[in-house]
Amino acid sequence: EALAVLYFGNQPEPNITEYVVGPLPAPAYHRDVTVQRYGGKVPYHRRPVTGREYTDINALVQRELKKAPRFLTACCESDGTNLVTLTTAPRGFKSGDRVTWFVLFHNVAGTGYYLSPVGLEVLVDHGDLQLSRWQLRQVFYNGRYFASTGDLEQEFVAGALEVVRLKQPRADAVLGSMRPRSPPGSPGPLQFEPQGPRYSVRNNHITFQGWSIAFGMNPYTGPRLFDIRYRGERIVYELSLQEALALYGSNCPGGMSTRYLDGSFGIGRFAYELVQGLDCPYTATYVDRHYLVESDTPKTNQKSLCIFEHDSALPLRRHFSDSQSFYYGGLRKNTLVIRTISTLINYDYIWDFMFHGNGAVEVRVHATGYISSSFLHGRGTDYGNRVGPHTLGTMHLHHIHYKVDLDVDGQLNSLETQDMEYEFVKDPWSTQNTIERPYLRRERLEKEDEAAFPLNAPMPRYISFVSPNPNKWEHPRSYRIQIISFAGKHLPTSSSMERSISWGRYQLAVTQRKEEEPTSTSVYNQNDPWTPTVTFADFINNETITNKDLVAWITVGFLHVPHAEDIPNTVTVGNGVGFFLRPYNYFNEDPSVDSPDSVYFSSEQDVGACGANPLACLSSATTCAPHLPSFHFGGFLNL
Known part of the structure; x- marks a missing residue:
């Protein structure tokens, strides 16, 4: 269906x-x-904005700009046609509103316009079903508000308006150009499979060294995985991205009112073709994704998802013995990676799902692309850093929400926490002294309210989904959730739109799985956050979580204060967050001991012999460089 x-x-x-x-x-x-x-009909005003609607809005803005010709010439060396608009969201202050601030930028071909604001912003009312009734409600320029572009022009002609005169940027010198400044050098290291891929992809199903995964892409919410199994046992029924929030601060109206809910725009829809050798390894497997949005014919984003085995150049485990007996044992950390990248206006999100040889799952998102910016005026640096002559890199936070439906040794699980405490005890062998002895504090959480951990608040260091069944050592078979995040502050609960993003209150919340609670949000929440179609906070109603089918809802994110080094683009270094699902007493030992990639040799062996040491075989197995297919990129064809 x-x-x-x-x-x-x-x-x-x-x-x-x-x-x-x-x-x-x-x-x-x-x-x-x-x-x-x-629970009822969805009001029409909650619909996402379509491409046709944006086209009609731009036409209205262009008509209004023609009413201020002398101002545009003076401020921007423009007649309006070389200015581009950037939408903000949400659109108003109450349910039923569809009133949007649009920020204007110089448009320079071949580079990101997001760094070239001209100081002009317009408020458009596009809520009426009759296009002819749409109106431009307000105009903002360089710290002042006007009723119309005509009023703006009148103030300028009267000499009552302070104008910052901007030159039309040149393509070869524009702020944020990504054109190379140096000639190409020698190629760097390449990753390849000397005897072909060790994973298998058939339709939407992947197998790799004990792993089995079904993958897909929702046009709005993005990547999602189902029926994740390791060694034939299901670990996760569903692992899916739910939402990506970008919330901005600024002293300009567009920036200060922006709370993008990217699912409404289309996280999966705007996952375009990946560049081989840069976005993913050159020899990765590339998969097309198909969708039907705003059209009566399906569209294809070819090669928009990649799959590859990654050598992290780090041991998964190792030991060198230098006492009693001399030997070395270890295993390379080779990981299966499923990746897609979404371009959501200015930002590019790299979505990774990684499967490790010890039965662990790693989920990671990196942010790159262009920062969004405001025109620098007044006390703008209270909201970011100056990154150009008139450009303010505006502070913002990225919060990402995931659904993780774990089935640890079956559907019936409980939630266990573990952390350390110190106890002060008399030294058994020297009673006049005391020892600060760490001990383990274990606790089973019984209700949903106990398992809702507020964002940025202290949380037990070990949190696990546990099975009623023990492993060989009589401990419950478990998977641990380990979150890696440095999120910003959640929107105050007093905000009129906070309930639409109430998932962001929690770094982790565990609830009973319910068919009527499939997602933590809705694409309709963006354009009516004041009466949200889905309110995640309502999922948490203190029901029991003991021996139930449970879901973990995880929020990760970071605060980003743009700085000079974000030009031209934000780098991925330090801008990655995510979480691990790690086996914890699920097995009787590390399952990677069965890996055919394991290495062991002793001082008594000829370590250069292929039979004794698999690493010694590499020189003969990889004597020839791989034949790389010709580079091809067709990502611009469907735009």
């Missing part, structure tokens, strides 16, 4: 309706699931 979403704008009560259609690939039935999923 498939989900079809229709916008009915011409009905007596305009609305959004969702249908399940099937069976695939030749549907013969459909049923309305809107009430079942949301």
Whole structure:
């Protein structure tokens, strides 16, 4: 079956309706699931903005700019046609509003316009179903507000307006150009498989050294994995991205009001073709993704997901023995990686899902691309750093939400925490002295409210989904959740839109799995955050979490204060967050001991002999460089 979403704008009560259609690939039935999923009809004003709507808005803005010709010539060396608009969101202050600030930038071909604001922003009311009734409500320029572009022009002509005169940027000298400044050097190291890939991809299913994964891509919420198994046992039923929030600060209206919920724009839809040899290893397996949005024909983002085995150049484990007996044992850390990259306006998010040889799953997101910016005026540096002549890199936070439906040794799990404490005890062999002895404090959490850990608050260092069944050593078979994050502060709960992103209150929340709670948010929350279609906080209602089918909801993120080194792009170094799912007493020993890549040799062996040491075989197994296919990139074809 498939989900079809229709916008009915011409009905007596305009609305959004969702249908399940099937069976695939030749549907013969459909049923309305809107009430079942949301408890009622979804109001029409909550719909995401379409490409056609943006086109109509731009046409309105261009008409309004023509009313200020002398001002535009003076401020920007422009007639308006070489200025580009950037949307903000949400769109207003209350349910039913569809009023958006658009920030204007110099548009320079071949480079990111996001770093070239001209100081002009316009507020457009585009909520009416009749296009002719759309209006430009306000204009902002360099710290001042005006009722219209005509009023702005009148103030300028009267000499009552302070204008910052900007030159039209040149392509060869524009701030943020990514064009190379040095000639190409010799190629760096390449990663390749000397005897071909050791993983298998068939349709949407991957197998690799005991791992089995089904993968997919939702056009809006992005990458999602299902039925993750290791050695035949399911570890995770669903691992999926839910939402990406970018919340900004500025002393300009567009920047200060921006709270992007990227799922509304299309995290999966805007995952474009990956560049071989840079976005992913040259010899990775590249997979096309298909979707149907705002069209009656499907679209294909070719090669928009990649799969590869990665040699991290780090041992997974190793030991060199220099006492009693002399030997070396170890195993390379080779990891299966599933990757896709979403370009959401200015930012590029790199989504990684990694599968390790010890049964651990790693989820990681890196942010790169262009920062968003405001025109520098007044006390702008209270909200960021100056990164150009008139450009303020505006502070913001990135918060990312994931759903992790773990099934640890079956569907019925409980939640256990462990942490350390100190106890002061008399020294058993010297009673006049005391020892500060660390001990382990274990606790089973019984209710959802106990398992909702506030963002940035102290949390037990070990949190595990545990099975009722023990391993060989009589400990519950478990998987540990380990979060790597340095998130910013969550929006205050007093905010009128906070409930729409209430998942961000928690770094981790564990709830009972329910079919009626499939996602932590909705694509409709962006344009009506004041009456959210899905409110995650309502999922947490103190139900029991002992021996139940449980879901972990994880928030990771970071605060980003842009600085000079974010020009031209934010780098991935230090801008990666995520989490691990690690086996904890799930096995009787590290399962990687069975890896055929294991290495062991002793001082009594000829370590240069291929039979004694697999590493000695590499020189003969990889004598020839691989034949690399010709470089190809067609990512611009479908734009």
